[in-house]
Amino acid sequence: MSNRRFTFHRLWAIVLKEFIQMKRDRVTFAMMVGIPLMQLMLFGFAINADPKHLPAVVRSADQGPFARTFVSALQHSDYFRFVGEADTEAAAHDLLREGTVQFVINIPADFSRQLLRGERPVILLEADATDPAASGPALAAVRALADTVLNRDLTGPLARLRGRAGPVEFRVHAHYNPENITQYNIVPGLMGVVLTMTMVIITGLAITRERERGTMENLLATPVRPFEVMVGKILPYIVVGYIQVTLILLAAHFIFEVPMIGSLPLLYAVALLFIGANLAVGITFSTLAKNQLQAVQMAFFFFLPSVLLTGFMFPFRGMPEWAQWVGTCLPNTHFLRIVRGILLKGNGLAEIAPELWPLLLFVVVAMSVGVKRYRQTLD
Amino acid sequence: MTAAEIFAIDVAGVTKRFGDKTVVNAIDLQVRRGEIYGFLGPNGSGKTTFIRMLCGLLTPDGGTGTCLGYDLRTQQADIKKHVGYMTQKFSYYEDLSIRENLDFIARIYGVPDRADAVQRSLRRLGLENRSAQLAGQLSGGWKQRLALAACLIHSPQLLLLDEPTAGVDPKARREFWDEIHQLAADGLTVLITTHYMDAAERCHRLAYLAYGNLLTRGSLADVLAAAQLTTWTVTGPDLRQLARELRGHPGVEQVVAFGNTLHVSGRDATRLDAVIAAVRTPRHQWARIPSSLEDVFISLMETAEDNFK
Ligand SMILES: Nc1ncnc2c1ncn2[C@@H]1O[C@H](COP(=O)(O)OP(=O)(O)OP(=O)(O)O)[C@@H](O)[C@H]1O
Numbered sequence A: 001m002s003n004r005r006f007t008f009h010r011l012w013a014i015v016l017k018e019f020i021q022m023k024r025d026r027v028t029f030a031m032m033v034g035i036p037l038m039q040l041m042l043f044g045f046a047i048n049a050d051p052k053h054l055p056a057v058v059r060s061a062d063q064g065p066f067a068r069t070f071v072s073a074l075q076h077s078d079y080f081r082f083v084g085e086a087d088t089e090a091a092a093h094d095l096l097r098e099g100t101v102q103f104v105i106n107i108p109a110d111f112s113r114q115l116l117r118g119e120r121p122v123i124l125l126e127a128d129a130t131d132p133a134a135s136g137p138a139l140a141a142v143r144a145l146a147d148t149v150l151n152r153d154l155t156g157p158l159a160r161l162r163g164r165a166g167p168v169e170f171r172v173h174a175h176y177n178p179e180n181i182t183q184y185n186i187v188p189g190l191m192g193v194v195l196t197m198t199m200v201i202i203t204g205l206a207i208t209r210e211r212e213r214g215t216m217e218n219l220l221a222t223p224v225r226p227f228e229v230m231v232g233k234i235l236p237y238i239v240v241g242y243i244q245v246t247l248i249l250l251a252a253h254f255i256f257e258v259p260m261i262g263s264l265p266l267l268y269a270v271a272l273l274f275i276g277a278n279l280a281v282g283i284t285f286s287t288l289a290k291n292q293l294q295a296v297q298m299a300f301f302f303f304l305p306s307v308l309l310t311g312f313m314f315p316f317r318g319m320p321e322w323a324q325w326v327g328t329c330l331p332n333t334h335f336l337r338i339v340r341g342i343l344l345k346g347n348g349l350a351e352i353a354p355e356l357w358p359l360l361l362f363v364v365v366a367m368s369v370g371v372k373r374y375r376q377t378l379d
Numbered sequence B: 001m002t003a004a005e006i007f008a009i010d011v012a013g014v015t016k017r018f019g020d021k022t023v024v025n026a027i028d029l030q031v032r033r034g035e036i037y038g039f040l041g042p043n044g045s046g047k048t049t050f051i052r053m054l055c056g057l058l059t060p061d062g063g064t065g066t067c068l069g070y071d072l073r074t075q076q077a078d079i080k081k082h083v084g085y086m087t088q089k090f091s092y093y094e095d096l097s098i099r100e101n102l103d104f105i106a107r108i109y110g111v112p113d114r115a116d117a118v119q120r121s122l123r124r125l126g127l128e129n130r131s132a133q134l135a136g137q138l139s140g141g142w143k144q145r146l147a148l149a150a151c152l153i154h155s156p157q158l159l160l161l162d163e164p165t166a167g168v169d170p171k172a173r174r175e176f177w178d179e180i181h182q183l184a185a186d187g188l189t190v191l192i193t194t195h196y197m198d199a200a201e202r203c204h205r206l207a208y209l210a211y212g213n214l215l216t217r218g219s220l221a222d223v224l225a226a227a228q229l230t231t232w233t234v235t236g237p238d239l240r241q242l243a244r245e246l247r248g249h250p251g252v253e254q255v256v257a258f259g260n261t262l263h264v265s266g267r268d269a270t271r272l273d274a275v276i277a278a279v280r281t282p283r284h285q286w287a288r289i290p291s292s293l294e295d296v297f298i299s300l301m302e303t304a305e306d307n308f309k
């Protein structure tokens, strides 16, 4: 009864066949490399472009020299384009809400006086952070400007006010999007998104294609087991997944200069689990779908929440509770945290462990559903 | 000898329904080892469905039986290992070369000395120097030959061939049949569906299926004798007029034109003779001939239409 068990020679037969077919299918292979590059360019550069001339409005309640210097410095930095006037807080907020301005810079009434007394006056920056990628650099610029401009004016006896903490205190009030996601977040995050998109679609087609081309009848007539077919179809694409990971890491390092603090071998090891999770989802879709079109539709259905609800597009904690629940069930959520953790924070195995077991669980569940749903007959 | 040693296929009451349509209706079939068994029947009669049940691709809704001694319902995995199934529609990989296809199948079955087996198979096919060609680029007839080679590579004990010679030229067809007979002589059992009468005549035994029902079976002589069909030929002028006249008579079941002759058949010899005596004129030459298999099958099919439709 050896026939009922898994055998390596049958698995290997499927793996080799898939490799040959992948090699022959140039268009698909080009897409597998092209999609990550294209997404990197689209997301990466759209974010990386230094935003300039962002519409802003100043509400200055102080007409003193320091306030004026500061405002004029802001005007001369080309980060901002000052539009209109806002005399009241309500008017300023209206402008912000409408999107007429992206920033409101509030200078308090006794700004100059407090500054001279060394009381570190508070400048309140209100930002429309729905486009955090754009506002991030501008906010940084405001801080830098305040320090250099004001320090330049604080000369002679006033020099003591410069201090280490800077002469003024900034309070940033980010409206609509409390977390500021920067390009550092986006580029590593893209790894999860690209892998989700390509891996699920490519294996989603794997079994439906055999059905549509009629080769399934032959395959089913051989002694090959469901598990052998599924794993055999997954293994070759793990290689493709690693090519994508490498491409993205290279781009992250050389083009976007994303810091990479943590261990790359650890990242590569964990990526295996995530690639496996997506391939398992794809192959499971493939056993459920009646044809290739349905498989692609299912892949898309999976892809959308993987982009929207995982913390890639919107900050995870900013989402309503139900969305967080959905997100928690998606492998991309955990992988995003792992990648960002390893690359940006230098996390090690111990820190990422809480995100690892959900991935593992996901792989097991997806594979089981797939093996169970794999029809061994044409009924 | 046990039944399993005598019969490669031994099934009873095999039934398959799709929805509320019974496609294969309680078929009993016994095929001896080493026999070439022809399976005939009009389009949609359930031949492919029956074969798929034999090799474990479809689960029967009713009936029991064994294939190579393995149970049809519970030991499908073992059946698959020892059966070579050639599908009606080409179902190897068109984006793999001839050699890669054979190699894939050989690996799946765990054929010992794989490279050797593939090479032998290529040589026997006469495809040695085209082995790198993609299967999708082969002509229809060559695809059939590749498929046959592929389903033989693991030395199966039973071959199930679903219309293996459809679209194959006469010379290749003859070579194909020679090979089948050679294999059968070596002990392989072959169940083969076909629409060609010359092919049917090369089988040891035949079965005829219509609308899922097995109508007749046995050797060629048995089938012809069981049909009890009387056939006359007639030649001469105005055959179309004569055919129209004959068709109206009860007792005349078939009037078929073959070039410049008509074949007139009926199962009731006395009534047929009476009708012919009535229309017979010296303008035509009449002669009684032995009924052909085709005459018999068409007659069976028309009766089946009345009974089952
Ligand atoms: N998967 C299926 N679902 C529903 N009906 C089916 C299915 N497969 C076959 N049938 C129906 O069963 C009947 C028998 O089909 P089958 O393919 O077995 O005929 P066949 O004898 O092989 O015909 P042919 O000579 O044309 O190959 C047909 O009416 C067909 O429409």
Ligand SMILES: [Mg+2]
Pocket: B047, B048, B049, B088, B162
């Ligand atoms: Mg058929």
